[in-house]
Amino acid sequence: DAKTTQPPSMDCAEGRAANLPCNHSTISGNEYVYWYRQIHSQGPQYIIHGLKNNETNEMASLIITEDRKSSTLILPHATLRDTAVYYCIAAPKSSASKIIFGSGTRLSIRP
Amino acid sequence: EAQVTQNPRYLITVTGKKLTVTCSQNMNHEYMSWYRQDPGLGLRQIYYSMNVEVTDKGDVPEGYKVSRKEKRNFPLILESPSPNQTSLYFCASSRQGAETQYFGPGTRLLVL
Numbered sequence: 001d002a003k004t005t006q007p008p009s010m011d012c013a014e015g016r017a018a019n020l021p022c023n024h025s026t027i028s029g030n031e032y033v034y035w036y037r038q039i040h041s042q043g044p045q046y047i048i049h050g051l052k053n054n055e056t057n058e059m060a061s062l063i064i065t066e067d068r069k070s071s072t073l074i075l076p077h078a079t080l081r082d083t084a085v086y087y088c089i090a091a092p093k094s095s096a097s098k099i100i101f102g103s104g105t106r107l108s109i110r111p
Numbered sequence: 112e113a114q115v116t117q118n119p120r121y122l123i124t125v126t127g128k129k130l131t132v133t134c135s136q137n138m139n140h141e142y143m144s145w146y147r148q149d150p151g152l153g154l155r156q157i158y159y160s161m162n163v164e165v166t167d168k169g170d171v172p173e174g175y176k177v178s179r180k181e182k183r184n185f186p187l188i189l190e191s192p193s194p195n196q197t198s199l200y201f202c203a204s205s206r207q208g209a210e211t212q213y214f215g216p217g218t219r220l221l222v223l
Contacts (some may be wrong), residue, residue: 008149039170043115043201043214044154087153091209095142098169099209110145 004088004102011108018075022088025069028094033064035073037084046088047073063111073084083109113138115215117202121220132138132187132218134202142205143185145177146170147198153222161184192222194200 005023012018024033034049048055048062055062061074068074076083087104091097115136124130136143142157146169156169158180175195176188185204189196202215 030216036212041148041199041217043203043216044212045214046211049210081122091210093208093210095159095208096167097208098159098167098172099144099156099212101146101156103151103153 003100005088006086006088006102006105007104008103009106009108012075012078013108014066014109014111015077015078018022018078018086018107018109020075020086021072022073023070024088027068027090028092031093032093033071034089034091035062035064036062036087036089036101037082038087038095039081039084044072047086060111068095078107078109079085080109083107112157113213115202117200117215117218119218120216121219123223125135126193127191130189130192130220132200132202132220134182134187134215135183136185136202136204136213137183138204138213139182140204140213142204142208142212143179144172145175145185145187147171149198150199150218151181152197157200158189160201165197192220194222196220197222200207209211 035047036044038044064071085104145157146154158177160166200218203212205212
């Protein structure tokens with residue numbers, strides 16, 4: 001499974017867009033990019049995933065570079081409730097595979 | 112309500128005393144997994160199961176056992192707990208692998 005690297009921490013002003021980068025330079029052709037977040041010590045929550053096209057849902061947008069070696073999660077209008085640790089994962093959809101979370105990015109939203 | 116439940120939520124035990132943490136999901140998911148979380152180390156996968164009677168090792172399987180006799184249940188067994196297994200444990204399930212995993216609320220384990 002491809003490893004991912006993320007900055008350990010970021011901050012963003014409330015109401016602004018939060019852009020969280022992720023590097024996955026060794027990603028394989030069959031691996032998707034998944035994003036999860038964890039608020040305090042609760043169970044992580046799924047946000048979004050994609051293969052090579054950009055994706056958008058009610059929570060966020062995911063931009064994947066054309067070479068698929070990096071991606072950016074965008075929270076369009078960050079609120080205080082978006083303060084969390086965000087994890088980027090590269091893994092195949094197949095269930096026959098380990099999932100490696102990494103250390104994530106701690107996002108702080110300032111009022 | 113779709114959910115993953117874990118029991119117990121909190122547990123204090125002593126070295127060597129066998130324990131089981133239960134995990135159950137009500138979504139008919141095929142994939143289930145156990146993670147541990149330690150400060151500064153993020154989430155690390157212990158074991159995963161692709162379906163009933165099919166399990167495989169994650170990144171940190173040493174000292175743990177699992178079983179998947181029924182689709183909905185995936186218990187984590189510590190045969191002889193040690194202090195380095197003090198951690199926050201999460202169970203998760205999904206239809207398939209990393210896709211849209213649902214996580215349980217976590218179990219805090221302290222091994223003295």
